[in-house]
Each structure stands twice: as C-alpha cells, then as structure tokens.
Amino acid sequence: MRLHTEKVKPPRALWVPFELGRPLGAPEDTAFQTGVLRSALDLLERTDGPILEDFPDDAPASSSEDDEGWVCPINLPAPEAERDQDSALLDEIEALRSWYDLAVDRRGRTAVGTSQLEIEDLVRYLSAWARGETPDAGPEENDLPTQLRLACDDFKAYYSEAATAQPGRNGSDPSSNEIADWFWSQTLGGDMLLRLRATLSENENQMVSITGKMLIVPYTESHRQPR
C-alpha cells in the first residue's frame, strides 16, 4: 500500500501496482518477476532515502480479460432434490479431480493441506458445520476457529488449483477474478461456503462467529447469498 509506506517511511521501498497477493506481479512469468526484483534490489545501492519508487508496468493481463472471458468447461453436477448435498458435493470434487491431480503433478506441490484433512474429509467436515452440526477433525493443536479457517482455505485452493491447471483461453490462465466468479457463483462448493458463513456467523463462540463473518467469503464476494 503506497499510503501505508508513505507513513512508515522505510529506507527503500518499491511500490507495485499489482493485485494484492502478487507482489512480484505474475505467476510463471520469470522475466517479469526478475524485472520487479531487479528494480527493488537496485534501490539497495542508493543512499538518498527514504526512497519510495513506483514500478512503472502493470502485470501482463490474462488475455481472457480482453475477450469473452474464461469459462470452466467442466459440467459440474447439479444438485438434485433426491440426493443429499454431501454426495452432490463429492461428485463435484470428483469431476475436478483429474485437473487438481494434474496441477499437483506439474507444480510438484499443492497449497491444499494446511488443515491436514483429505479433500473428502474437508467436504464432510465443512458441510456438517454448514448444516449446524459441530464435528471435530484435524490436528488437536489447532483451535476450532483456526481449523475451520484452514479447512475453508484448503477447500477453496482445491478448486482454484484445478481451475488453473485447465487450458486457458488463447493460451493464458484465467484471472483471479474469473476464478472467484466461477467458484462463488457456479459451484456447489462456493454455495456450501456461503451457507457456512451464515451458520457460523450465528455461533455462540465469538471467534467462530468472526471466522464465519470475515474469514471465509472475501469482501469482493460478500454480496452473494446461497442459492
């Protein structure tokens, strides 16, 4: 934040115009990342601080932002009245699995796992909470609000890792906005988290309630309601 840096006045700072969460600008773009890094490191040789320089270039845009936009081509199972929500959700997880597995193979890592629950257990754990139950799962050392938050983050990461492994439009990956829009408006998983937000917000444990209100659905999606 430029505003915050102006107040703190660190010796040397490079302001970047990229979205929050991407200080080096763009994933899988070595040349662009190196350019940002060099601009920051070059400030070390200057002694006329406090220095606050602006990085001049925007991150390369996803080409899909310039045309019709990214659409997840996988047909996700629709909820049916005669089936329970857990099995519909598990089917959705299964429909995305080959892309998630590919993402893990290609990257050699995954951001899923901070809750130490497998994806099927995440589904059961979170949807039980969304129904108003109080299940217990995961490492004992994690307190309840922490485990709930990590489980939500792992669950969201499973979807976005699967989405970013798919072929993008015109050879570029979907933007973070497109992935968020897909997850929160079109998936059963996003819908379950919206119901979870509502249930947890009413919880008598204040930290669980804060987790529900603030740490599951981002500000940008907070207007959404469960279908």
Add this chain to the structure above:
Amino acid sequence: MARMEDMDETLREHLEHLEIPEFPDTPLAKGPPLSERRVAIVTTAGLQRPGDRPFGFGAADYRVIPSDAAGSVQISHLSTNFDRTGFQQDTNVVFPLDRLNELAAEGVIGSVAEFHYSFMGASDPLTMKDAADQIAGLLKQDAVDAVLLTPV
C-alpha cells in the same frame, strides 16, 4: 490492484483507516555493492512449511523457511482478501527464491541466505518487534546484508 482505486469499497475503507505505526527517523545503512550482498527474504504472507504450526489470530511470531523447503511452502494467513491463485500456481510470485538463485548464479547478487522468515501480516506490526529483533540477530549470523520484504 494494489491501487486503492481498483479495490472493493469495503476493503479500501478498511485499508485507508488502518492504524499505521510512524517512526521519527529512517535508518539508512550503506553496504557493499549488490554483487557482493547476501540476500534473504522476509515476508508477511503467512508462509509455513507443510506440517508446521499454522498462524492463528493475532500471531506475532514467525516461521522459518529454509532455502531447500521453498518449493513446498504453504499459506496460513488469516485474510481472505488477497489473491492466492497466483501463489498456488507459482510460489515465486510471493516468495521469489528461484529468481534470487538465478541472480546469484549470474553474479548480480553475491549469494542467497540459507534461511528466510515469514510473519502473518494481519496482526499489529508493533507486536512483532521481539520476533523481528530475534530475526535481525539470526540474519547477522547467516552473514545476510540485504533483505527483500514481500507483503501480500
């Protein structure tokens, strides 16, 4: 989108009214040329090694990220209001260790530190002072004379 004007209104208002510590002066140390510096990364992205303790509410402590564990780091930051999909695709967009190693191999910087450190930036930075002082000592022990700070 670290441009305020591009942000969601609620987030922008939160950031505009965030209490920010101010300091009476700015220390400005001189050092050797960049090509001789040993560089470490200190991030507030809430990074941890897989299986390490996740960051909780108000966490003012840090996690150690050794260079050889950089490829498998995970995020346990509290906030849901920054993009994580970039990090999921490529850790270097937050924690650019591969880029630093390349610059060291090219001779642009002297070397890359053995250990790096992560805080979780949703906590009040003033509560992190003790941990930051410890890290300063650890960095000196590792002969580090340049630190790259990466927020999310």
